[in-house]
Amino acid sequence: MGLxxxxxxxxxxxxxxxxxxxxxxxxxxxxxxxxxxxxDISEIRPTQGFNxxxxxxxxxxxxxxxxxxxxxxxxxxxxxxxxxxxLVYVIDSSDRIRIEETGIEFNTLLEENKLAGVPVLVFxxxxxxxxxxxxxxxxFGLNLHAIRDRQWQIQACSAKNGDGIQEGMEWALKTNK
Amino acid sequence: xxxxxxxxxxxxxxxxxxxxxxxxxxVFLTIGINNTGKTTFLHRMMNDKVEEPTPTWGFTTETVKxxxxxxxxxxxxxxxxxxxxxxxxxxxxxxxxFFIDVSDExxxxxxxxxxxxxxxxxxxxxxxxxxxxxxxxxxEKFEYMETYNKLNIESLISQGITSVNKILLYPCSSLLIxxxxxxxxxxxxEWLITRVNDDRSYIENKVKNDTKKQNREFILEQEEKQKRVxxxxxxxxxxxxxxxxxxxxxxxxxxxxxxxxxSKDKSKSRSVRSxxxxxEEILPSPE
Ligand SMILES: Nc1nc2c(ncn2[C@@H]2O[C@H](COP(=O)(O)OP(=O)(O)OP(=O)(O)O)[C@@H](O)[C@H]2O)c(=O)[nH]1
Ligand SMILES: Nc1nc2c(ncn2[C@@H]2O[C@H](COP(=O)(O)OP(=O)(O)OP(=O)(O)O)[C@@H](O)[C@H]2O)c(=O)[nH]1
Ligand SMILES: [Mg+2]
Ligand SMILES: [Mg+2]
Numbered sequence: 001m002g003l004x005x006x007x008x009x010x011x012x013x014x015x016x017x018x019x020x021x022x023x024x025x026x027x028x029x030x031x032x033x034x035x036x037x038x039x040d041i042s043e044i045r046p047t048q049g050f051n052x053x054x055x056x057x058x059x060x061x062x063x064x065x066x067x068x069x070x071x072x073x074x075x076x077x078x079x080x081x082x083x084x085x086x087l088v089y090v091i092d093s094s095d096r097i098r099i100e101e102t103g104i105e106f107n108t109l110l111e112e113n114k115l116a117g118v119p120v121l122v123f124x125x126x127x128x129x130x131x132x133x134x135x136x137x138x139x140f141g142l143n144l145h146a147i148r149d150r151q152w153q154i155q156a157c158s159a160k161n162g163d164g165i166q167e168g169m170e171w172a173l174k175t176n177k
Numbered sequence: 178x179x180x181x182x183x184x185x186x187x188x189x190x191x192x193x194x195x196x197x198x199x200x201x202x203x204v205f206l207t208i209g210i211n212n213t214g215k216t217t218f219l220h221r222m223m224n225d226k227v228e229e230p231t232p233t234w235g236f237t238t239e240t241v242k243x244x245x246x247x248x249x250x251x252x253x254x255x256x257x258x259x260x261x262x263x264x265x266x267x268x269x270x271x272x273x274x275f276f277i278d279v280s281d282e283x284x285x286x287x288x289x290x291x292x293x294x295x296x297x298x299x300x301x302x303x304x305x306x307x308x309x310x311x312x313x314x315x316x317e318k319f320e321y322m323e324t325y326n327k328l329n330i331e332s333l334i335s336q337g338i339t340s341v342n343k344i345l346l347y348p349c350s351s352l353l354i355x356x357x358x359x360x361x362x363x364x365x366x367e368w369l370i371t372r373v374n375d376d377r378s379y380i381e382n383k384v385k386n387d388t389k390k391q392n393r394e395f396i397l398e399q400e401e402k403q404k405r406v407x408x409x410x411x412x413x414x415x416x417x418x419x420x421x422x423x424x425x426x427x428x429x430x431x432x433x434x435x436x437x438x439x440s441k442d443k444s445k446s447r448s449v450r451s452x453x454x455x456x457e458e459i460l461p462s463p464e
Contacts (some may be wrong), residue, residue, distance in 0.1 A: 081427060100402045134258055135258060146265070151237045
C-alpha cells in the first residue's frame with residue numbers, strides 16, 4: 001500500500017488533488033487513512049477535530065482530509081468542502097440500523113453547492129465482519145441510484161485487513177471532475 | 178437525490194429539461210456483463226487514451242460530441258452484485274448499447290439470458306438496442322451468424338420482445354486501433370441514432386413520462402427513509418433515557434463494591450461516549 005505509490009496514478013494534468021473523507025462516527029475513516037499511510041491502526045480514538053495527510057513527490061501533491069463524524073462535529077463539515085476534488089464517504093457496512101441514517105446525511109451533502117459535481121467514492125468498510133451488507137444494498141440505502149449529476153463508485157473494503165482500499169483510492173485518483 | 182439544480186425544489190423538472198437540450202436530448206445507457214469493455218468504449222468516445230479502466234462499481238456519465246451532436250452516455254458496472262442498479266437508468270435512455278465479449282463463450286451464454294430479461298422491461302419497450310460484439314481483435318475470425326444465434330436474437334424477434342429493425346449486432350473493438358477509435362464504433366452508433374430519430378417523438382414522450390414517474394418514486398422512497406430514520410432516532414433517545422433511569426436505580430440499590438447489573442464504565446463504549454462541543458478554534462478552516 002502506501003500513499004506514495006498511489007500518487008503515481010495521478011494524472012499528469014492535475015498537479016494537486018484534495019480528497020475529503022466524511023461519514024458517521026465509527027465508520028472507519030481514520031482507520032482507512034492510517035492504513036493507507038502504513039501506520040498502526042490498533043489504537044485509534046474517535047476524531048474530535050480532523051486529521052490531514054499530505055504526500056508530495058516530483059511536483060505532485062495529494063492532501064487527504066479526515067474529519068470527525070460525531071453528531072456534534074458534523075455541522076463543521078462544511079468548513080472543509082471548498083475545492084474538494086473527490087469526496088470519499090465511509091460507511092460501517094455492519095451497522096444495518098444506521099445505513100439509512102448515514103444515507104440521509106449523505107444526501108444532504110450532495111445538495112451542497114460547493115460539492116456540486118464532485119465525484120464520490122463510497123467505501124463500504126468493515127467487510128471483514130460477518131454481518132456486513134453487500135455493496136449493492138448499501139448503494140440502495142444511500143440512494144446512489146438517484147444520482148445523475150456526478151460519478152460515483154462503491155468499493156467494498158476493510159481497514160482491518162486492508163482489502164479494497166488500494167482499489168478504491170486508485171479509482172479516486174484516476175477520476176477527475 | 179434528484180433535487181432540481183435550478184431552484185432546489187424536488188418537483189420541478191426544468192433543469193432536467195435544460196440538461197437535455199445541452200445534449201440534444203439523447204441519452205444512451207451502456208450495459209453488459211463486467212469486463213466486456215463498456216468503460217473502455219466510454220474513453221474512446223471521450224477521445225482520451227485510457228485502455229485499462231478500473232472495474233466500475235457504480236455510475237459514470239459523460240456528454241460527448243459525436244458527428245456534431247452531443248450525446249449523453251451512462252456507464253454502469255456489470256459485475257453480478259451491482260447489476261441491480263441497471264433498471265434505475267432505463268427510464269431516461271433513448272436506446273441501449275449492450276456489450277458482449279466475443280472472446281469469452283461463458284459471457285455470450287450469460288448475455289443471452291440477460292438480454293431477454295432487460296428487453297422485457299416495460300421502460301425499454303420499443304427502444305432500439307445496439308449489441309456491440311466487442312473484442313473482435315482477440316479472436317481469429319468473428320462468426321457473425323454464430324454469435325447471432327447464440328444470443329437467440331431470432332427468437333427475441335419472433336416472440337415480439339424486439340423487432341427486426343430495432344436490434345443490431347455489430348462487431349467492434351474498444352481498444353485503440355492505430356491510435357484511433359475503431360470506425361465500426363461510429364457505424365454502430367450512427368445506426369442507433371438513426372433508429373432513435375425514426376421514432377423520435379414516441380421515444381421522447383416515453384422518456385419524459387417514465388422519468389417523471391421514476392423521479393416521483395425516488396422522492397417517495399427518500400421520504401419514507403427519512404421517516405424511518407426519525408422514528409429510529411426517537412426510539413434510540415428513549416432507550417438512552419430508560420437506561421439512565423435504570424442505572425440510577427442500580428446505583429441507588431447496590432452497595433459500593435458489588436458488581437453492578439449494568440456496567441457504569443462507559444468510557445470504553447463508543448455509542449454512549451460523551452460528546453463535548455468543540456470551539457471553532459480546534460476546528461480551523463482549511464488553508
Ligand atoms: N472489524 C472492523 N473494524 C473496523 C474497521 N475499520 C475500523 N474499525 C473499527 O471501528 C472503530 C472506528 O474506527 P475509526 O477509524 O475511529 O472511525 P472514524 O470514522 O474515524 O470515527 P470518528 O473519528 O468518530 O468519525 C474502531 O474501533 C476501529 O478499530 C474494519 O474494517 N473492520
Ligand atoms: N483485447 C481487447 N480488450 C479489451 C477491449 N475492450 C476492453 N478491453 C479490455 O477489457 C478489460 C475490461 O474493460 P472495461 O472497459 O473496464 O470493462 P467494463 O465492461 O467497463 O467492466 P465493468 O466496469 O466491470 O462492468 C480491460 O482490461 C480492457 O483493456 C477490446 O476491444 N479488445
Ligand atoms: Mg476518525
Ligand atoms: Mg466499467
